[in-house]
Amino acid sequence: MLVTLKTMKEEVSFESVKEIFTEYLIKQKHRKTPERYAILERINAFDGHFNAEVLYNLMQKDYRVSLATVYNTLELLLNCKLIIKHQINGQYAQYEKMFGNNTHNHLICTNCGKVKEFSDKQLRISIQTRKFAHFYSSHYSLYLYGLCNKCKALLKNS
Amino acid sequence: MLVTLKTMKEEVSFESVKEIFTEYLIKQKHRKTPERYAILERINAFDGHFNAEVLYNLMQKDYRVSLATVYNTLELLLNCKLIIKHQINGQYAQYEKMFGNNTHNHLICTNCGKVKEFSDKQLRISIQTRKFAHFYSSHYSLYLYGLCNKCKALLKNS
């Protein structure tokens, strides 16, 4: 049985997240390896955006896995929607957990590249309730480009 | 003088687009090379998403430029907001002209990867008029993930 993901960060227990992952692995006839759960655990403890390399380096401390396995597991977690993938800069993909967190609105400074998240219930509802004739949406990402306070001030003097 | 970009595709003349680019090049003390204008011209004639490689290949037919110059020029066009950059799949960046077109809402099928654009005036206004305390937004991209009709039907039988 799928557990409904809640708005508040505290409301999603790691047990229910693991359960979702397990159900997905079984359904897809994938194996329940300790590496996969160790990676999920590390992601659970992490707040904000991370990339494969960062996650790989963090993993060295508790449960050592290869970079290839990190990529493999991120793909699985993406498929069962436990994480979301962002490609904000051209260099590398960034990931973020989807559980206990549904603010996927980003402010991106086109000058310094800084990324800040914000939540807006009204906006979220407008986007999530939009219906389409031939498309069934499950989640979304919104990226707003512009200038942060600091860069706006800097550019004014040029 | 900057020309206001309109909603309808037909309303933006290529002359005014070139003018915006020229103003930008002068202001930034960059050179007005024939390669740069040839690339802008090719983009103007193209509808939908394209990547650097596709643009490079198209260029071979009329005005031959190197891939490095294509990347260089895309960067400039990005800076003066004549084009927008999308990084939907992990492989390569996709670009799209911003002039004569302001639907940057995308429906992305998480199964087959197909991307479809849609416009929604109400949604656009909600997003564009959102004010922030320390951020000055200029444009946005919205990505809605889900299943297209075809993939939804396919997955029902598994």
Added chain:
DNA sequence: TTTGTTGCAAAACGTTTGCAGCCTC
């Protein structure tokens, strides 16, 4: 026992960079 998964290293891929020659300004 079967076969999906792992770690490792090499390969692949889009993008960036260094450099000599060219062409705006």
Added chain:
DNA sequence: GAGGCTGCAAACGTTTTGCAACAAA
């Protein structure tokens, strides 16, 4: 004429792949 820009090819950094060993089912 000075120096930004070009084309070319090599380099870069992230992600993917091939393969032998391993372990979940």
